[in-house]
Amino acid sequence: MQMTDEVEPTRLLAMNEPAGRRLLATTVLGSGMGFLDGTIANVALPHIGDDLHAELAGLQWVVNGYTLALASLILIGGSLGDRVGRKRVYGWGVAGFAITSVIVALSPTIEVLVFARVLQGVAAALLTPGSLAMLQSSFRKEDRMRAVGAWTGTLGIATAAGPVVGGWLVGIDWRIAFWINVPIAAVVLWLLRTAPESREAGPLHRLDWWAVVLAPITLAGITWALTAWPDTGASTSTVSALAVGIVAGVAFIVVEMREPHPMVPPDLFRSRDFSVINVVTLFVYAALTGSMLFLAIFLQVSAGWTPLEAGAATVPISVLMFFLASRFGSVATKFGARMPMIGGAVVLMVGFAWLALAPDDPSYLTQILPGVVIMGLGLSMLVAPLTGTVLAAVPDGQSGLASGINNAISRTAGLIAVAVLPLLTGLSGTAYRDPIAVGDSYRASMWWCAGVVLAGGLLTAVGLRRASGAAGDARAAT
Incomplete structure (x- = not known):
């Protein structure tokens, strides 16, 4: 099957024009569903376990079933978007995510819930790479890193809403928390109508x-x-x-x-920056996913906080990313991604270490909030340069595939963290209901996360070129 025409934007968009802002809103809201769903799932796990009489392994699969499907198929989602239309595949994913969210909300047993989460992961694999790929292919080159930074920061709204709104809804009934995806998806599909379409020119090869x-x-x-x-x-x-x-x-x-x-072209990994950034992604997102899961469980089971209180505890991370991520994206555009990423990894490690010192009955103002604020600062420094460098390291026509690979690695990192950290910290069976066992496991997991992030920072310092990202591309062009 051959493509006889190349569909791409009639003109590249600028960040300061209405069409550019509308496209940014479309991608943020769609991606925000995934972020929102993830934070809701973390906060809801103890209540899901009580309602469906599940052991820890079942609750792990509520998270990992979704992540497994997403990590396995996200490469196909990115590749399909590059070839048959990024806007089209993104729309399929948004619609599918809404439908499967309804199935999740109606699940009567832990087995049905896990199966529904797997289906939800399949839908997420279609929408997740499309958001960044549309930004990369639709904006002017000089606005791309800034758009990625704005995308990262604006997603702080969804990430902030997830724990607060999700925690409030979980306190009423955990099932209600998943219904929120339906109206969000409806708004995204309405905005998507005017978004530009783009795809890669060339033949549609057979599926791998x-x-x-x-x-x-x-x-x-x-x-x-x-x-x-x-x-x-x-x-x-x-x-x-x-x-x-x-x-x-x-x-x-x-x-x-x-x-x-x-499906995963080995040639892409001949780029030193692309290879290094993806390994760093593995370290950073393993630590981030594991820490957020254990913090949500610890605050509810050991500290005795309500789901709303536990969810609201991490809001400062999202607020800081909203205000700072785009700024650090601009810094990376001018000076390269290497130094912001190294600094971000060190700061994030300090945040994990602070949280690891919290007792079973912590004070939010002195033992949780400082660590959360430090984490937010570190992530603001790290995420936008990391994401922008991945996309800058490959040709524009492969932006969807590159986004898919990087997203697959980040999701795989979370998959491994959720599976490994309970093993490393000795948590199993119904021990997630024991405040003392959860507290000990939480503190050990935070130290593991600090060590993993430190490894990512060291790899960045050693392996990433000094002029990486948009600045490096500009210098190479001259």
Whole structure:
């Protein structure tokens, strides 16, 4: 099947014009559903466990079922957007996310809930890479890093609304919290009507079916083994699942190196910046996802806070990112991404360390708020330069694919963190209801997260070029 025409914007947009602001709002609201859903899920887990009589492994799969589907299929979502239309695929994802959110809200058992979350992850795999890809392909080059920064910062609204609104709704009934995706999706689809369409020119190659099959087997096998290990140990089923995941992962790499049109082109990783940034992404998002999950559980189970109080505790992170992320995106545009990213990793590590010192009955003003504020500052420094550098490291025609790869890695990082941290900190079964056990596990997990982020900062310092990102591209062009 051949594409006979190349659909792309008739003109590139500027940040200060109505069409540019409307496109930014469309991408922010759609992506915001995913962020909102993630924060709601974290806050809701203790209530879901009580309502559906689930053990910790089941609750882990409420998070990991969604993340597994998203991480496995997001590459296909990015590639489809590049080839058949980024706006079109984004719209499919938004509509699918709304429908599956209804199924999640109506789930009668933990098994049905996990299945619905997997379906929700499939929809998210279509919409997530499309937001950044539309920004990259629709804005002028000089406005792209700024648009990414504004996208990152404005998402702070959704991230702030998630814990507060979600915590309030979870306090009433956790099911109501998932219904909020439906009106948001309706607004996004209405705004999307006037958004410019774009796609990559060239032939539509056959789907890389081997990669489509092997990627989820790899992640599912390894995740299943790590999740089950605290309860079953090195049982036959656990070891077998781990072995299947590892073998599938090796097969995936071999297939992609030999496939004429691979889902994950090995050539992209010849770019030093692209390779380094994606490994740093793995470290940063593993620490971020793990810390947010454990903080939400700790504040409710050990500290005895309500879902609303636990959710509101992290609002300063979102507020700081709203005001500062775009500014650090501009700094990266002028001077390169390396220094903001190194500084952001160090600051984020300090935030985790502060939170690790909290006792089981913490004071918010002295033992939680400072750590949360420091985290917000670190993420503001780090996220926009990281995201912008990933997109700047590849040709514009592969922006959707690059976004998909980076998003897949960030989601895989979260998948691994949610599976591994309970194993590393000794939390299993129904221990998530024990305040003392949760408190000990929380503090240990925060120290693990601090160490992982430090590793990401060191890798950035050693591996990333000094003139990376938009500034580096401009210098190379001259």
